[in-house]
Amino acid sequence: MTTKRRRAAAIFAAALMVFGSACTNDDDDPVATDGGNGGDSGNVGDQIEGVLEDCPEGTDTAGIDGNVIKLVSTFPQEGSLAAFAEIAKGYTAYFDMVNDEGGVEIAGESYTVEVETFNDNYNPPETVENINRAFGPDGDGAFAAFSVVGTANNIAIRDDLNDLCVPNIFASTGSPAMGNPDYPWMIGSTLPLYSTEAAAFAEYLKAEMPDATVAMLLQNGEYGDGYEESFNQAIEGTDITVVATQRYDAGLATDVSAQVTNLANSDADVFFNGATLLPCPMGMTKADELGWDALKYVSGTCASKTLIGAAEGAADGVLSASNVMDPSNTDWDSDERMKLYKETVDAWRTANSIEGADVTNGVVAYGWTLGELFVKALEASESASRSAVMASLNNLEVSAPGVLYEEITVKTGENDRFLGEAAKIARYDLARETFVPLDELYDFEGGEAIPESLITG
């Protein structure tokens, strides 16, 4: 019966949040109502309108060459970091499909979307370098930055892009800082926020292991802080306790054996593995080696085929939070949206830019989702300009875009610029090599699950 009560509570909580946000936010979009009068100023959201005056002159339509909208992305493309590079194959396939069908229609005119990608080795200075190079000193080298990967990487470029009024769209990180109102030209992606992940997992624990002790492996910096603060906020007032935390430095080492050994020594019931890239599977393997019999949770960024695969047997039964249907799970094969995704990626696989794309990789499916959501935002945009597209992104309401779970509606408003606010807990099934979601959807729409310090951080 606990399940039933829990669900009722969650629905109530969700309702409360929606209601609460409806009361506090005046987001009954004025944009949509006076959209018809065609003037520039009336078409943009207040935030964008306010800062538009400070923008370099004549750059609002920069980066559109004829009918081609040029986007720029930078992310790691080499070696063990390349797991994240698969994202681009997903949205590229979607754009290829749309371009092939005649393009996106914005205000009666058809546009095609092109993405130029750069390698930054996941190294923020190189991200800055790439962005500087691509956009030039006046920010007119392309229309927008798109799906730049990494929290620190996006934070490194946000000042420049914001100063130049260059949209930084769908920053591929779960950091709530991407919704910081001080940076109206930046918006995060559908990736579940760290706070969403941590809160969803906390909700799960409350129901299943209400007095769990938790040991956390965290990456140094905003990323690790995000998990830690959100999780601590989510377990406030419960009997769940964090008994050990260990940090590792992403740029300097991949060996986390010593850290995991220290965590295992706490004998906690739960191993919250907040590592990403190779340290994540290594953490799982080490925990197993040490005979640490804990319930394992891995970061959503680790739930990719490449990384989970690297942990082999140690990944069995691992939990993670996710909002996309895992394409390696054949249960979804009958889903229409999943079919479209797989068929399209298959069809475009031979195209150079997505060569070798693996349709069953969840990271590709996430990229696909971003592609669809962006095209939807373009279609809803009043004109093909940076300010109008940004305004459109700040007023999204799209139900089940891409291959997100069908219960999920991605919603943004002027005061809620977060896309990844709902997630399910999923369990890795080693035999089937796939994540199988549990039934419950944890929806934190409205931003309450996000510690304030993480947004402005």
Added chain:
Amino acid sequence: MDVELFLNQVFNGIGNGVGYAAVALAIVIVFRTTGLFNFAQGEMAMLSTFVTWQLSESMPIGLALVVGAALSFVGGALVERTLIRPMEAKGNPLGTVIITIGLFISMNALIQLIWPPSKAQSNPFSMPKPFPNRGTVEIFGAHLSWFTIWFVIILLIECALLYLLLQKTKLGLSLRAVASNQESSKLVGIDVGKMLMIGWGLAAAIGAVAGVLLASRTNQFDVSMMQFILAYAFAAAALGGFDSPLGAVVAGFIVGVAEALAITYIDAVDGIPIVVPLLLIFFVLLFRPEGMFGRKVVERV
């Protein structure tokens, strides 16, 4: 103190230290024979690792490892003959350092040109396991992984073979003679050039085995694997004394264990364990350049 935690961390240290020891051994063998620091030792091992990986696509990994090590032996000897010796002949020690640095950069780059990292995006380079390395042995409640046990066994076998070669064969006698004094060796009719090539070849082969084993430890490896290990290996070689193979191996384990314990018990190195080998290098070179086991060298004018 928690014994189980302590032991577990010591085992972690041994697990890492065995890699440092193996690379340090290669560095020391080169130093003994040619009096040089081969800064490219790690990247030579990396190249051997990729070659072995390529071989393993068409033959069993055990065979690939043997063939890879043999090829590395030849490669190492060739590097000595074609690049190092002519530079040495010019009597320019700075020049040879520059050559090994150049090799460091170009070998790493060459690997990326032959095996593009972009290919690893959806199919990471994955080394077949030469021995079953999952699972652990429990000792006083702590866990020692099979990977570590196997790697230590293989390193010990290498050491034993090396000992037999150096101490019990005529070739070994010549190698030792060249290591202690090249000019006198020449006078008694030893083919010094051949001995130098053999020294570099041995080092390259030992590096190759280390590289392959390290690559097989995790399910994927990439071209940067050796870069950090090199700093640790040099620390081990310095600590052990640059001309003592036994010292290098022992020091490799010491460095590994010191690092693991430092992470556990010293908060200041949290997240930056690499300062451990670096500080070791500084202190040893400054205050005891001959290391723990090395011979004191008198400067000649």
Added chain:
Amino acid sequence: MSATETPSTAPAPEAAIPTSRTTSGPDLAKIVIGVVIMAAAAAFPFVVDDTATVRMVSLGLIMAIGAMGLNVLTGYTGQISIGHAAFYGIGAYITANLMIEQKLTFLATLPFSVLICAVAGALVGLPALRVKGPALALVTLGLAILVPTLLHKFGSSGGVALWKPKRSHLNSPVDALTNTQWKYLVPLAALVIVYVLTRNIVHSRAGRALIAVRDQEVAATTAGINVAATKITAFAISAAYCGLAGSLSVLVRGQADASSALAYFQMSIYFLVAVVVGGTATIAGPILGGLLVQILDEKAPDWSGNKVGMAPFILGTALVVIAYFLPGGILGGYRQLKAKLTRSP
């Protein structure tokens, strides 16, 4: 054990000789060439409109300053370092820090950066009195990894040691110059100052002491040269140059960073390549080398169809080939050739 021996032979004795020969008297042709090169260098950002190209050359000038610094140590004094970019990093951080925390203008940070790096260089020079040859290389390698590691641990916000002064604070303060031109002319001016300074040092008594220490350390001692002081001075000067280069990099790149522990090591190697390729123990060689290295590093991927590793492969191979076949580098080789041609009737 040759590793602990003193370096007995100069890396490029033949390169040093013509240098001293040319100082015997003012050479009209040389002055004309110098003026033309200067004028062309100054006119470059006004003639070339492409921001990316100007920026690339600007970074090349900065690389040249760093290489000139390493040349004072390695070329003239015979002390090898494969970690000199550590000072480049320190300089960059000092500038970024002073701009962000103390609100200094960019130019006002330069004296601090140069001075602090000189002191840091002198401190690092102390071990060099005991540690020689390849072992010194190892110590400097450690330094190149240690500095970014410590910055990462103690100088970072949010786990990333990346300091960015406000973009507008790096803009041109001179109305007549665009930002791109300003960010080129400042490094150029710095390079000219460093060039003149190096020339004066090399041709002074102190400069001869450096070379004496390199060629015959023991003999230099008997000749009354304070070897310790000379080595430490060389370390201080070279570190100051590299620190200046680091500071200038903040102007052009907009950031000081140390997020990869090996980034400074690679930069150090590039300094070394610039010195060896351009011409060890020549004043202008590292300038040529620095520009070549930077241009190659940026352009090689374009020329090779974006092949990863092409630039380092070319640079590493060039290092080996030049060290072996052309120990005086491009400039040394050119002077040898010229000397041969003028000598023959």
